[in-house]
Amino acid sequence: MTFSIRPGDGGVFYLSGEFDLAEMETFAMAVDACMVGQRDLIFDLTDLRFINSSGLQAIAAVSTQVAPRPIVLRGATPSVAKVLEIVGFSHAPGIRIEYAERAGAEHSGSLTLIQG
Secondary structure, X not given: OOOEEEEOHHHEEEEEEEEOHHHHHHHHHHHHHHOOOOOOEEEEEEEEEEEOHHHHHHHHHHHHHHOOOOXXXXXXXXXXXXXXXXXXXXXXXXXXXXXXXXXXXXXXXXEEEOOO
């Protein structure tokens, strides 16, 4: 599955497919083109099936660019949520993770982790 990033209203970016090294430039160009004047940056990960360290590095770079405003990662699939947890994104400054409600998932209910 190929990667895509689609800007939406209110600073939301919808990511889908597989986010790896080959997609870093696509991600950076899309975010750079749309983030000027945005108060919030929200990455909707609902349709993202895979992310590796390159994708995580690109997201972390955006977080650094927009600091002190946080970025929000929302709706991660269980496999992507696991990667975010393993690498400690829930403790990264400037990154807020919102886990969507999933029946039977490790994160049932709505959990918002806000880190300074």
